[in-house]
Amino acid sequence: MKGLTGFQPVEMDSSNKNTENTRSRRYVISKRLDRIFLELGHVFAFIARFFKEVWFPPYEIKEVINQCYEIGVRSLPLISLTGFIIGIVFTNQSRPSLADFGATALLPALISVAIVRAMGPLVTALIAAGRVASGIGAELGSMRVTEQIDAMEVSATNPFKFLVVSRVLASTLMIPALTMYTTLVSLLGGYLNVHQNEQTTLITFFYQVFEAITFLDIAASSVKSVIFGFTIGMVGCYKGYNSSKGTEGVGKAANSSVVTAMFLIFIEELLIMQVINALRVF
Amino acid sequence: MSTSENKRSIIVGVFVFLAIVILLAGIFTLGGQQKRFMESIAVRAVFDDVAGLRAGNNVWFSGVKIGTIKTINLYGDSQVEVVMNIEQRVQEYIRKDALARISSESFIGNKNIVIDGGTQQAPPVSDGDVLKAVNPLNTDDLMETLQKNNQNLVAITGDFKELSGKIVRGEGTVGAIMTDSTLANDLRTMVANLQQTSRSTVNASKALSQFTSKLNTPGGLANELMTDKEVFEQLKTSMAQLEEATASANEITENLRTTTNRLNNNNNAVGVLLNDQEFAKQLQSTMQNLETSTQKFDQNMQALQNNFLLRGFFRKQAKEEAKRLEQQPVQPVQQVQPQDTIRQQRQDTLQQKQ
Amino acid sequence: MKEINPKIDRTKKVIEITGLKKAFDDFEVLKGVDLELYKGENLVVLGRSGTGKSVLIKIISGLLKPDEGRVNVLGEEVDRLSPKELDALRLKIGFSFQNSALYDSMTVKENLEFPLIRHSKELTEKDRDRIIRFVLEAVGLSQAMNQMPSELSGGQRKRIGIARTLILKPEIMLYDEPTAGLDPITSIEINKLINEVQRRFNTSSIIITHDLTCAKAVGDRVVMLLDGQFQRQGTFEEVFDTDDERVKAFHNYNFIE
Numbered sequence: 001m002k003g004l005t006g007f008q009p010v011e012m013d014s015s016n017k018n019t020e021n022t023r024s025r026r027y028v029i030s031k032r033l034d035r036i037f038l039e040l041g042h043v044f045a046f047i048a049r050f051f052k053e054v055w056f057p058p059y060e061i062k063e064v065i066n067q068c069y070e071i072g073v074r075s076l077p078l079i080s081l082t083g084f085i086i087g088i089v090f091t092n093q094s095r096p097s098l099a100d101f102g103a104t105a106l107l108p109a110l111i112s113v114a115i116v117r118a119m120g121p122l123v124t125a126l127i128a129a130g131r132v133a134s135g136i137g138a139e140l141g142s143m144r145v146t147e148q149i150d151a152m153e154v155s156a157t158n159p160f161k162f163l164v165v166s167r168v169l170a171s172t173l174m175i176p177a178l179t180m181y182t183t184l185v186s187l188l189g190g191y192l193n194v195h196q197n198e199q200t201t202l203i204t205f206f207y208q209v210f211e212a213i214t215f216l217d218i219a220a221s222s223v224k225s226v227i228f229g230f231t232i233g234m235v236g237c238y239k240g241y242n243s244s245k246g247t248e249g250v251g252k253a254a255n256s257s258v259v260t261a262m263f264l265i266f267i268e269e270l271l272i273m274q275v276i277n278a279l280r281v282f
Numbered sequence: 283m284s285t286s287e288n289k290r291s292i293i294v295g296v297f298v299f300l301a302i303v304i305l306l307a308g309i310f311t312l313g314g315q316q317k318r319f320m321e322s323i324a325v326r327a328v329f330d331d332v333a334g335l336r337a338g339n340n341v342w343f344s345g346v347k348i349g350t351i352k353t354i355n356l357y358g359d360s361q362v363e364v365v366m367n368i369e370q371r372v373q374e375y376i377r378k379d380a381l382a383r384i385s386s387e388s389f390i391g392n393k394n395i396v397i398d399g400g401t402q403q404a405p406p407v408s409d410g411d412v413l414k415a416v417n418p419l420n421t422d423d424l425m426e427t428l429q430k431n432n433q434n435l436v437a438i439t440g441d442f443k444e445l446s447g448k449i450v451r452g453e454g455t456v457g458a459i460m461t462d463s464t465l466a467n468d469l470r471t472m473v474a475n476l477q478q479t480s481r482s483t484v485n486a487s488k489a490l491s492q493f494t495s496k497l498n499t500p501g502g503l504a505n506e507l508m509t510d511k512e513v514f515e516q517l518k519t520s521m522a523q524l525e526e527a528t529a530s531a532n533e534i535t536e537n538l539r540t541t542t543n544r545l546n547n548n549n550n551a552v553g554v555l556l557n558d559q560e561f562a563k564q565l566q567s568t569m570q571n572l573e574t575s576t577q578k579f580d581q582n583m584q585a586l587q588n589n590f591l592l593r594g595f596f597r598k599q600a601k602e603e604a605k606r607l608e609q610q611p612v613q614p615v616q617q618v619q620p621q622d623t624i625r626q627q628r629q630d631t632l633q634q635k636q
Numbered sequence: 637m638k639e640i641n642p643k644i645d646r647t648k649k650v651i652e653i654t655g656l657k658k659a660f661d662d663f664e665v666l667k668g669v670d671l672e673l674y675k676g677e678n679l680v681v682l683g684r685s686g687t688g689k690s691v692l693i694k695i696i697s698g699l700l701k702p703d704e705g706r707v708n709v710l711g712e713e714v715d716r717l718s719p720k721e722l723d724a725l726r727l728k729i730g731f732s733f734q735n736s737a738l739y740d741s742m743t744v745k746e747n748l749e750f751p752l753i754r755h756s757k758e759l760t761e762k763d764r765d766r767i768i769r770f771v772l773e774a775v776g777l778s779q780a781m782n783q784m785p786s787e788l789s790g791g792q793r794k795r796i797g798i799a800r801t802l803i804l805k806p807e808i809m810l811y812d813e814p815t816a817g818l819d820p821i822t823s824i825e826i827n828k829l830i831n832e833v834q835r836r837f838n839t840s841s842i843i844i845t846h847d848l849t850c851a852k853a854v855g856d857r858v859v860m861l862l863d864g865q866f867q868r869q870g871t872f873e874e875v876f877d878t879d880d881e882r883v884k885a886f887h888n889y890n891f892i893e
Binding site: 058139143146147148150151152153154155156157158 | 697739
């Protein structure tokens with residue numbers, strides 16, 4: 001069989017090449033800062049890619065619906081329960097301070113403002129960050145580690161579209177929907193507590209609830225939850241999609257998804273609050 | 283598509299649909315409650331001072347919310363024009379002569395506009411009408427009225443003292459009274475004056491009473507005033523005294539009217555008046571009462587002046603006074619005076635007449 | 637020992653790589669690699685773990701970009717293609733991953749359908765079913781149609797992974813450690829499958845492995861990757877007929893007697 005391949009066994013001298021295994025690289029600022037900016041660049045490229053790809057076919061509608069089911073419907077029990085409890089607890093804990101003024105009649109208004117403006121979207125987003133962002137991070141992370149993402153890519157299927165776009169879309173759509181449920185359920189929780197203590201009727205309660213808020217509040221709440229939803233999806237996907245190899249990478253992706261998403265949600269809440277307050281003047 | 287996928291799609295659809303229903307229900311409830319989507323008419327009112335009213339505040343009618351403030355514009359000479367959107371369905375209940383006033387919804391709540399009745403005779407309001415505005419009770423104005431009244435009272439009391447003194451000393455001046463028709467006329471004018479003053483005093487004390495009762499109720503205006511018990515007490519006493527004074531004044535007026543009638547009646551009036559020492563004494567004691575109460579009121583006014591909250595008002599007044607003095611230095615200003623001065627004055631006048 | 641496939645067309649290079657270099661951060665993995673793959677040939681790339689074997693086929697499939705050098709696959713320069721052109725090329729390349737990389741949220745059928753639905757839209761559901769049955773039968777796992785990947789053994793997963801690449805009728809097959817983590821018996825079955833795929837689907841293949849049994853069983857030609865360069869190439873015997881300690885060590889480690 002010798003020579004059949006047309007090659008002679010090749011002996012190459014490579015003994016002196018070992019020294020070149022480590023190349024020294026020049027850094028723009030410093031190794032660490034370069035990494036941070038490189039990461040930042042990756043993040044923006046990732047977000048930009050989402051906005052570039054979301055408009056064009058193929059639309060993975062089936063996957064979007066699947067993810068909507070996973071993110072939205074499956075989160076509903078947890079988020080409803082949390083929202084309900086928060087409604088009760090918040091109402092109960094607010095009562096003493098209002099009772100000092102003899103103004104427990106203002107409880108529905110207080111609950112309304114707190115829940116519609118802040119707690120509804122925020123609680124939903126935080127719970128979803130815990131459930132959804134970590135879920136996405138872990139799922140995509142393990143898909144990255146087990147080369148499923150590569151497998152999609154080499155089968156000429158756009159994994160970004162199938163995995164990232166669908167999940168970010170689903171979470172951007174579902175978090176606002178969940179926020180609606182949370183807000184309603186929290187208000188019901190608040191009502192339950194108010195009804196027990198002040199014997200307020202449902203109609204009176206909701207009359208006062210709507211007395212206290214404006215269209216701006218509802219609009220701001222909706223916009224906010226859309227942004228939160230986008231953030232949760234994006235963070236989960238980015239962390240998972242770019243997770244490092246190994247099972248450790250999966251854990252890291254899931255963990256840092258939650259931490260980053262929650263952190264960003266608070267920052268966004270703060271910024272949006274400022275913007276809304278500026279708008280409120282008009 | 284398999285059946286399980288179909289099921290998922292349907293569940294997701296229902297989920298999203300219900301979320302949208304919640305959102306829309308919220309929006310429409312809010313819209314319904316804030317009357318943004320109701321057929322409405324615009325009505326205007328011009329106030330001197332809207333006390334922090336804002337666009338979006340409510341309009342109440344007989345305790346029912348019937349609309350919202352649409353816009354607030356400065357208008358004319360430092361006045362404020364308020365445009366209200368009022369539901370069409372209540373249009374017929376609000377008459378063209380209805381009054382609009384600024385009020386507040388609760389202790390710490392928003393300001394609002396309350397529309398009061400109107401009369402059945404007037405036609406219902408229509409779009410673009412201007413309602414008559416009742417301007418909120420102003421502490422400064424109230425004080426000014428009170429003081430003016432007080433000054434009048436002092437002046438009149440002085441006059442009456444002079445007159446009643448003459449009557450009491452009767453004998454010497456009988457001829458004068460009998461013949462002096464000028465005196466009778468003077469007397470009549472004075473009575474008329476007194477009547478008017480007492481009427482305005484009644485009004486003032488009513489206003490004061492309204493003011494104090496407002497102070498008394500929690501959620502009334504002037505939060506600081508309410509907390510100042512001293513001022514409140516002073517205001518209350520001065521009000522009581524004013525009422526008392528007014529009652530006395532009324533009595534005097536009544537008496538005097540009889541007297542003047544008798545004076546005019548040539549038949550036997552003079553005789554009666556001459557012999558009626560009783561009446562003269564009564565008149566004098568009434569006069570004294572009036573005097574003391576006026577004096578007390580003065581003291582209260584003084585106390586009020588010293589109160590830091592109202593100091594601004596009096597200072598302003600003093601300044602104006604000073605200005606006036608500069609312009610007309612000859613004419614003495616009629617001031618609230620201590621009793622001694624009044625007595626002195628009276629004696630002076632008496633001496634002159636005698 | 638494998639009989640060399642008589643259908644090899646030595647006049648037709650499906651893959652031609654010259655001067656390929658690739659580094660990760662500071663570590664240079666490939667330091668100037670030259671390689672040709674002829675039509676119908678099974679080429680085994682031998683090497684120790686971490687020597688950049690997987691990097692090589694990932695560059696070929698466009699998953700990684702080369703730092704230097706030309707990578708010509710089926711007449712196209714892989715690193716200069718637009719995403720669309722690259723996708724078109726990838727349809728002609730089957731990639732069997734080390735851990736099979738089955739989509740574990742989908743059943744076997746959905747796994748196989750996944751590329752098919754996206755690339756052969758004209759197919760009816762019946763056609764798709766027929767094709768899926770065909771490839772499943774080809775890898776000998778017809779019964780696994782509705783199972784989840786987690787229910788399958790390592791060997792079965794590998795077969796399904798190969799079936800999933802076959803479903804798009806690739807011209808080139810890239811196997812990343814096809815026998816890694818499998819017991820010897822299953823390894824032999826997989827080796828047989830690789831040869832069968834070569835014959836039946838007329839593919840040209842690059843098989844990355846450190847398993848000499850596998851290399852011996854499937855390789856028409858073997859190259860050895862040491863220190864980021866090909867040190868030896870030829871038939872299995874040719875490659876190991878050397879005094880090079882590193883090559884010998886590799887051989888002896890695999891066949892401890």
